[in-house]
Amino acid sequence: TGSSRPQRMLKAVQKNATKGDPKSVISAIDYYCRHKEWAMNVGDDKGLILDSVLTEVNPSTALELGTYCGYSSVRIARLLSPDSKLITIEFNPAFAAIARQIIAYAGLQDKVILVEGASGDLIPKMKERFGIKSFDFVFLDHWKDRYVPDTKLLEDCGLLKKGTVLLADNVICPGAPEYLKYVRNNPRYESRYYPSNLEYTKVEDGLEKSVFLE
Numbered sequence: 001t002g003s004s005r006p007q008r009m010l011k012a013v014q015k016n017a018t019k020g021d022p023k024s025v026i027s028a029i030d031y032y033c034r035h036k037e038w039a040m041n042v043g044d045d046k047g048l049i050l051d052s053v054l055t056e057v058n059p060s061t062a063l064e065l066g067t068y069c070g071y072s073s074v075r076i077a078r079l080l081s082p083d084s085k086l087i088t089i090e091f092n093p094a095f096a097a098i099a100r101q102i103i104a105y106a107g108l109q110d111k112v113i114l115v116e117g118a119s120g121d122l123i124p125k126m127k128e129r130f131g132i133k134s135f136d137f138v139f140l141d142h143w144k145d146r147y148v149p150d151t152k153l154l155e156d157c158g159l160l161k162k163g164t165v166l167l168a169d170n171v172i173c174p175g176a177p178e179y180l181k182y183v184r185n186n187p188r189y190e191s192r193y194y195p196s197n198l199e200y201t202k203v204e205d206g207l208e209k210s211v212f213l214e
């Protein structure tokens with residue numbers, strides 16, 4: 001049997017990036033996905049918005065829902081201060097296996113805790129398992145119909161605090177219409193849309209940034 005798209009992406013990183021250099025890992029993936037084979041990484045255009053929000057928030061504890069191959073885990077972890085952590089949840093074991101190798105290739109394995117499983121099951125265990133009081137930053141990039149239930153779950157588990165920033169990918173394409181309705185008509189959130197394009201394409205997409213108010 002042939003290789004998978006994530007396996008080919010890992011090969012491209014091992015061939016073209018420098019071990020321990022997150023920037024070269026990001027560039028290698030972006031080059032591969034733009035010129036060789038599209039893949040559902042947040043990508044370079046939306047990645048710049050992710051970087052700027054991260055720099056502004058400077059989170060001590062960050063959560064990512066939907067690791068895929070670890071591209072945004074590397075983007076996030078490279079900008080974290082020492083002693084800050086990223087917990088990233090991935091449902092698909094094959095994706096998780098590749099992501100671990102790409103995160104390690106970037107030299108960021110000490111800043112990233114990759115957890116395999118369904119976000120709906122794992123979010124209620126965050127406090128007991130990882131001693132998390134609350135998250136300063138959450139990147140939503142998994143099943144689009146899980147954005148609302150998982151946001152509600154984070155609220156109910158007391159994992160959001162005043163000022164926590166939620167940043168959601170793909171709110172236009174593939175789209176997360178219920179999520180936009182939820183955060184935009186909600187007095188507990190201050191929301192703003194950042195227009196961009198679907199990774200490696202000219203198709204419209206964007207990120208929704210929502211600050212939890214209480």
Ligand SMILES: O=C(CSCCNC(=O)c1cc(-c2ccc(F)cc2)cc(O)c1O)c1ccc(O)c(O)c1
Nearest residue numbers: 040066089090091118119120141142143170173174
């Ligand atoms: O990771 C997953 C499921 S798959 C990844 C979701 N992401 C997408 O589907 C995704 C898709 C597209 C896209 C695809 C085809 C197009 F034609 C256009 C756009 C782009 C993206 O940027 C994406 O992020 C998970 C499931 C359950 C859990 O509980 C959990 O924690 C994680």
Ligand SMILES: [Mg+2]
Nearest residue numbers: 042141169170
């Ligand atoms: Mg995405």
